Amino acid sequence: CEDWLTVDLVDSVTPDNYYKSKEQMDKALIAAYSPLANMGMYRQIFGVVLDLGSDDVFTLEGSFLGYMNYNVANDDENLFKRGRKTTETEVIAGYGIYNSIYEGIMRCNIVLDKLPDSEVPDDAQIEGEARFLRALYFRHLMNLWDQGVVITEENYNDIAIPFTSTSNMAPVIEADLKLILEKEMLPHATDGNFQTGRANIETTQALLARHYLYQGMPEKAEPLLAAIIESNSYALIPIDQVFSVAGDNSSESVFEVQVSDAIGGSTPWFDDNKASAPSSLRNNFIGPTQTGAWQNIIPTHDLVNTFEANDLRKQNFILSDGDPIPYEEGVNYRASDAFPYCVLKGIKSGAYANAENGSGQHTENFPIIRYADVLLMHAETILSSNPTKAIEEINQVRARAFGYATVQELIAAGESIEDYRARKGISLFEALKHERRKEFCFEGLRYFDLVRWGDAEKNTIMTQRGWNKSKERYYPLPQEDINFNDSFL
Amino acid sequence: QNRTISGVVMDADGPIPGVNIQLEGTTIGTMTDFEGRYEVNLRDQEDPILIYKFVGYKTVREIVGNRNTIDVSLEMDVQELEELVVIGYGEVKKKDLTGAVGMVETEDLTQFPVSDVSNALEGRVAGVFVSSTSEPGGVANMNIRGIGSVNGNSNPLFVVDGIQMDNISGINPNDIENMQVLKDASSAAIYGSRAANGVVLITTKSGKSGEQKISVNLESGVSQVSNSFSMMNTDQYAQYTRDLFNNASTPQFPQSPPAWVEDPAIMATNTDWQNEVFKPGTMTKADFSISGGNDHGTYRASLGYINQSGTIDNSGFERINLSINSKQKRGALTFGIASNMFISDKESSKLSANSFSHMIYTAAPQMPVYDPNNLNGFGAPSIALTGQNNTPNPMVGSLYENTTKRYGIMSNIYAEFNIIKGLDFRTDVNTNFVSRNNQEYNPIIDQGSAGALNERSNYLNKVEDTRFDYNVESYFKFNRTFGDHSINAMAGGTLNVENLLGTQISATNIEEGTMVPQTGNVGTAYGFNRTYRLASVLGRVNYSFKDRYLFTASFRRDGSSRFVNNKWGSFPSFSAGWRISDEPFMKGLTETISNLKLRAGYGELGGLGGNSMPVLNNQILYPFPSGGYQGVAPIELSNPNLTWERVQQTNIGLDMGFWDDRILLTGEYFIRNSHDMLMQSVNPGYSGIRGDNWVNLGSMTNKGVEMSITFNHQSDNGLKQSVTFNTTLIRNEVTELPESYLGGVTNEASHLVVGQPIGVFYGYVRDGLNPITGTQMFRDVNGDFEVNGEDREVLGSPHPTYYLGLNYNASYKGFDFSIFLQGAGGHQLYNMTKQNLEGTSSYGNRLDYVNDRAWREDNPNGTLPRITAKNESSHPGITNDVISDRWIEDAAYLRVKNIQIGYTFPQALQDRWGTNNLRVYVSGIDLFTFTNYSGLDPSFVSSYSQSFQLGYDNTGYPPVRSFTAGLQLSF
Structure with missing residues (x-):
């Protein structure tokens, strides 16, 4: 009778009939x-x-992320604090x-x-x-x-x-x-x-x-x-x-x-598993308000000011007042006091109001580890043991950032990391930190860098927000x- | 002087031959002939009285007066015949019943022109709660003695001629001989794990020994929407819209009123949308049957047809029933077959869908119904017209098609062998086969640039499924009396297999007028095939001593394939009865107290549900550029330890009859405890599966009292009257919840919390209007000087605490009259429709009183908040139309469900026509409702399936009043 009362689910994929081939x-x-x-x-x-x-971005009180996040000081109701x-x-x-x-x-x-x-x-x-x-x-x-x-x-x-x-x-x-x-x-x-x-x-x-x-x-x-x-x-x-x-x-x-709109295009944006197309909605959160997006994270002046004048990363990663919005033909970014800058990295191809789907679809993959990170991480590990090699590796990243084909051209133009370090009067390690900040802004690495370097507790922007090593890490x-x-x- | 009186004696089935007729006080008498006719000579008797007697029938006494023709109809005598009551796997004498069994009069069932007989049960039986629907082909919501489960459904098990089914929408009401409701656990426990919500037993009509009989019933009627909202006309709506915009603007709303508000051309249009959408409905019903039999067997065959068209376009129902019933006896062997077949076709209107029906009321009055320039010819809500896009033209709802065709065959074949006297062996084999074909089609709809219902491409969705259940039941029956001891017992086993298989396909961009999708447009296509098995052993003993002391015990053990680790469950019951009126010490009182019986019982039942089988999801995607992006993983936890929900019920009942049962009274008290309810419990995040986990947790109680009283009265002048009244008092209470629910689960307006009825309404309490701003203020319930979510409290319960039904019948000389009232109270409804039509959070037309009653600087005594698009209350973060006592309304009501007047032609006249029982009648259904509730229908139950979200009145199908006329006769 027990056998008769055991019925296989013939119409479904089950652990019993799966995980074989x-x-x-x-x-x-x-x-x-x-x-x-x-x-x-x-x-x-x-x-x-x-x-x-991190000190790279801020969010406005009352914004969606501000509401759910930990970033607004002195608000115990913040869900994410x-x-x-x-x-x-x-x-x-x-x-x-x-x-x-x-x-x-x-x-x-x-x-x-x-x-x-x-x-x-x-x-x-x-x-x-x-x-x-x-x-x-x-x-x-x-x-x-x-x-x-x-x-x-x-x-x-x-x-x-x-x-x-x-x-x-x-x-x-x-x-x-x-x-x-x-x-x-x-x-x-x-x-x-x-x-x-x-x-x-x-x-x-x-x-x-x-x-x-x-x-x-x-x-x-x-x-x-x-x-x-x-x-x-x-x-x-x-x-x-x-x-x-x-x-x-x-x-x-x-x-x-991997992010693509190749599959399951009209699936609700909140649906993770059921036939979901990982069509990114980052743009919803960070795109400029003038295109209808929320612009919930805003680059800080502190970050923007870190970029040197010739650093192409600034214009490639950040929209400043008057910059053309690449995916809105003929529309330039209009800054305001509340929204002085806008993130551009990762949403360059995005369109907030997609005519067909009505949502902020765009399809940039999200890099977790880039080769630039490998170079800078390696440089960091040999900073004292082999500074020459470290400098060479940092310069590789800088050459690309300043639009030079080779490190030699970068050095010739006086834009090498050594030149930067000398101009700023900082140590090579400090220079490397700045390089990482500029290179990986908005990629989710900055906060963890600050924490592991022990810089978070010294960071004025973070401490002003109430960051506290023992409590809020x-x-x-x-x-x-x-x-x-x-x-x- | 010599007088001859003649007439015909009949019962409900026709003339009765051999009835003894005697002139009171004399030996003068006669008998009816084969056609029920008699003739008697009165001689010189003064004030003659005729006595009509026949075995098994109640004796009738007729004062002759100056009549020459006296037609008499005899009623079965329950006591004399020792009426048998079907109780599942057998029957007992009614007087031996020890449980709570509700009986439904067949005539009551056919009084309503409904296709599903469950709709006709509303208010008929104490403890049986029905919320009928006026949608053609609609199935009523029904529960017995309250909501029994948090998540499962509360519908009872239906058993039609031994065939178990979930609903009886395929059964023709005219084929039903009798209907019994097993209300308490001691009666229902023989159905074990299937009976947690009670059992409704239905026996279909069969033939009777004697002459062949042909019956015909014809009925036709019309229906109309019986209640509507008074909406604003264009002028009023323009005023409202001006206020809306002038008083505030938000990013969602434009800064100033839309142009139409002042445009004379648009203002000239004034559409009454309810008038456009609603139309008269019709109903036609026809039933034919032929029946008869002889000493060896009986037969009955019937054909039934019903056709209903609704009060909304695209809603209708049509069904053909064919029923065959036969029983043959040869020696010790009896064979029987009962088979019912149906074909039905239901059309559902998009406009009756709960998500859509409010659009009938909110549609802007300045929008024209038709506009030949548009794709589908309907007026469209352009921005110039409505200022925004969410008041679509409700008439486009008629473009959507949704049809469901069903056909089914329910058959039971049995053989019964009499082994020795009192001992029989019976085997039933029955099948229930229902096939369903649902097709939904949405055409391309263009409502202009602002159209909310625009469909860019057409869409087809098809579901085809087949349910095939079969059931084999074998058992011994033993029924003997030894002196003072009488035993009626059964024991046996059953095997039950349910199989549901089918497919669903959907596709967009269909070639117009076909079912062929253009390339690559098949959306979903999948099949399902589920089998459930149930094996049971069961037995029951009814023992009575001296016909006064009655005991019943039953036991069932069920094994179900639905569960993995806990397949088996036992369901015992015990009950006892004491027929006090038969005690010797009551002898002197029998003239007054004709029946007095005390009953008590206890039983345990089970309820199925939940999912204990692990299933993987194969729709998990990850877009590798090289392809191969489909993944497979579990996304919900299965709980192999799941088992039945348990119901324990105690019942105490008292039956009383006075003055030869002219007054009958039954009272019941019950406590129904549901345990191990299937609930969803939160998984820890680290389980890696986010869906909730089904567990057996949580308890709930339904306690109540039921009472029914019947008065029968017959006057000497032939006037017969009867009044039946039933009432139920009931309270539901959640007594235990899983830990994750303990804070209370708030689902919109419903709250699930220990100590309260399931799904009580929960929200803010109004505290007047702010005299400065005219915004709504809410009470600071906890006194912390701010109003926030903590200040919400229980505002009411969606469960009536009392129900009542009152039926009055009278007949006099061929005329008959009946009126049936039904009501309920002690409950509240969440009037979502009013929230839509009075609140200001969305676009669309409003109730016509809103302008007058709204607070304005020049109307400081207004009772409604200021009209403002901001939708703000006096408290930050709380909207003006948040869930509060403004929308939770008392919904007590009393309804005139039915008034019927009929006339039966004199038999003498009918003899010339060759007919019997020729009756014509007119009937009005759902005629009036007395209530303070401001929505359309205070008997609305819910649009949500979960039992903790009841009482959300979003209108759905509008309430309907109907009138029918009919004719019944037999040959």
């Missing part, structure tokens, strides 16, 4: 990539929110960042759990990509929450797992990435079987290097970054193509989140999860 395991893996493009992640909110803690106790609504208000990260981790765990029992138990590439993604998600979790539940393929079916501290999360990240490198699970960027958009050996090296840097271990990061540079797999692209549709999956791309864990955990402890 290579193709099925690959689809499980694709699902693990997918949360990167969730609305709460790089498709919309994440890339905007990440910078809000770091360091304060959360309520259950904040899990939702967190726009699914926390949930999206765990969604990604869970899907990686499924791949790693099911792979040994599938028809392709030894498929190193599937395993490697899953491990890379899991490390990437955990790294995001460490950046924002510090604490969290370490969930692996061993325990992902058991939701009664206690919270742990960072010290337990870092080894998982390190172990996953080192295993990929040791066993050469993934192809190199230049290998014939490498597919654009996926993880490879260099991607893994770059992520592990960033992890070591964030952990304060530059000496461990150095050889990894050096290996990437020596592989000659990557090159810088012209500055006007950085973080734009033209630069999608270019030679500078180490790893980026991390997001609060969702109260619901704490409750849940307590009930099982």
